[in-house]
Amino acid sequence: MGKLTFCNFSLLFHSKLKIKINKIQKKTKTFSNLFFVPNNKQKTQLIKTNSTNQRKTQNPNHYQNCNVKINLASVFCVKKGSRKTKTEKEKRKKDRTINKEIKKDRKEKENEISFLLLGTGESGKSTFVKQMQILHYDGFDEETQNHYRNAIRSQLRTNTELLVDVADTLELKLKKKTKLNVEKFLRLNEFQNEDVFLTEELADCIESIWKDKSIKKAFDERYDFQIPDSASWFLDKTGEIVNENYIPTDQDILSCRIPTTGINQIKFKIKEHNWNIIDVGGQRNERKKWLHQFEECAVLLYIVAINEYNQTLYEKEGINRLHESLNLFKKISNMVFFRHTNCVILFNKMDLFEEKIKKYDLKKCFNDYNDGNDLDSAKEFIKNKFYRVAKNKNRQIFIHFICAIQTENIKVIVRAVQTSILTKLTNTQFL
Numbered sequence: 001m002g003k004l005t006f007c008n009f010s011l012l013f014h015s016k017l018k019i020k021i022n023k024i025q026k027k028t029k030t031f032s033n034l035f036f037v038p039n040n041k042q043k044t045q046l047i048k049t050n051s052t053n054q055r056k057t058q059n060p061n062h063y064q065n066c067n068v069k070i071n072l073a074s075v076f077c078v079k080k081g082s083r084k085t086k087t088e089k090e091k092r093k094k095d096r097t098i099n100k101e102i103k104k105d106r107k108e109k110e111n112e113i114s115f116l117l118l119g120t121g122e123s124g125k126s127t128f129v130k131q132m133q134i135l136h137y138d139g140f141d142e143e144t145q146n147h148y149r150n151a152i153r154s155q156l157r158t159n160t161e162l163l164v165d166v167a168d169t170l171e172l173k174l175k176k177k178t179k180l181n182v183e184k185f186l187r188l189n190e191f192q193n194e195d196v197f198l199t200e201e202l203a204d205c206i207e208s209i210w211k212d213k214s215i216k217k218a219f220d221e222r223y224d225f226q227i228p229d230s231a232s233w234f235l236d237k238t239g240e241i242v243n244e245n246y247i248p249t250d251q252d253i254l255s256c257r258i259p260t261t262g263i264n265q266i267k268f269k270i271k272e273h274n275w276n277i278i279d280v281g282g283q284r285n286e287r288k289k290w291l292h293q294f295e296e297c298a299v300l301l302y303i304v305a306i307n308e309y310n311q312t313l314y315e316k317e318g319i320n321r322l323h324e325s326l327n328l329f330k331k332i333s334n335m336v337f338f339r340h341t342n343c344v345i346l347f348n349k350m351d352l353f354e355e356k357i358k359k360y361d362l363k364k365c366f367n368d369y370n371d372g373n374d375l376d377s378a379k380e381f382i383k384n385k386f387y388r389v390a391k392n393k394n395r396q397i398f399i400h401f402i403c404a405i406q407t408e409n410i411k412v413i414v415r416a417v418q419t420s421i422l423t424k425l426t427n428t429q430f431l
């Protein structure tokens with residue numbers, strides 16, 4: 001390769017400062033592609049040449065038809081018909097695959113909508129996510145089932161212990177047979193190997209204790225003692241749970257509570273939209289992790305356990321759970337991050353609320369409530385409390401009353417969210 005003196009180039013800058021030299025291509029038919037990577041001196045020369053040619057542009061990408069002295073040694077050329085080595089071919093193939101992946105990812109990201117699930121502890125955020133797993137991924141894998149089986153077995157023991165304690169505190173009289181079983185249960189429970197979550201002997205004691213009317217009465221008083229509502233669901237099926245072949249059903253997994261620590265995510269597709277639901281822990285000590293998720297959020301999904309109006313916080317005694325949820329919502333929805341964010345409030349645990357409102361007056365929680373045990377009035381009253389604290393003309397608030405442990409109900413709700421909020425987002429954001 002000799003020196004190339006002045007020649008008229010049609011130079012086209014590549015983004016990585018490679019120049020395709022069309023003229024050379026035409027002159028020297030042996031080359032199919034020529035790329036010129038100018039060094040700094042050559043770059044200055046190009047600028048000079050460009051200005052002498054009195055071109056207006058200062059953008060080096062626009063140099064065209066300028067005279068420049070180029071040492072052909074600095075021209076990277078590929079001989080026409082020359083064989084690419086195997087590694088080169090593989091590299092190009094790999095590059096193409098990566099580029100395709102990047103394009104695909106970018107397209108998916110463009111259609112992705114991030115929903116941030118917020119709410120106080122035990123409001124039902126993870127239960128909602130579990131429903132997405134059932135609806136969009138055909139349920140739970142073996143590892144998850146095993147994880148929940150251990151949790152269910154272990155919680156049977158802790159809940160029985162709690163109920164025995166409550167019966168004792170409330171001085172509820174147990175049957176003679178139950179008392180013997182309680183003694184045996186406490187003894188066995190204390191020396192239980194931690195890796196064995198439940199034995200036949202323990203399960204027999206639990207079944208017998210649960211049959212006692214005073215223990216059932218203790219369960220009815222659960223709201224003052226942090227006993228989970230779902231305890232009865234599992235206590236009713238102790239015999240099944242202790243069986244070595246027991247595999248938790250979807251309903252068991254939905255009912256079992258494992259508090260969230262950290263961040264969980266589930267992605268799925270509905271029609272043309274990719275949903276990305278982010279689930280966080282709602283207890284007070286988990287909330288400091290929320291901040292990192294705020295930027296991602298396109299829609300705020302705020303979950304309220306509407307039935308918790310007569311319960312106090314697990315993590316701090318004496319604080320009403322519904323007050324905590326309302327205060328938290330007020331704080332979150334008025335943050336700069338969310339001023340323009342559309343919001344869906346899901347009033348959850350409607351099954352429990354419908355039962356509770358018949359027995360417990362909402363006035364104990366909100367002094368200005370005066371409609372007794374009328375279900376619709378109570379729903380409307382709570383709805384307005386939340387709606388008012390977040391009212392803002394820059395966004396819309398959608399409200400649904402749900403029961404997160406009922407798959408069919410959640411299916412309908414997701415469809416409603418899809419049509420309402422996503423239609424709004426599509427109109428404003430994606431068009």
Ligand SMILES: Nc1nc2c(ncn2[C@@H]2O[C@H](COP(=O)(O)OP(=O)(O)OP(=O)(O)O)[C@@H](O)[C@H]2O)c(=O)[nH]1
Binds near residue numbers: 283402
């Ligand atoms: N009966 C009833 N129980 C529900 C409902 N929704 C959730 N639960 C139960 O409430 C408990 C708590 O639900 P989670 O989904 O773990 O609550 P969470 O908001 O994720 O709690 P953290 O992870 O601590 O923030 C579980 O035992 C669920 O089965 C509902 O609609 N009805």
Ligand SMILES: [Mg+2]
Binds near residue numbers: 127259279281282
């Ligand atoms: Mg959770």
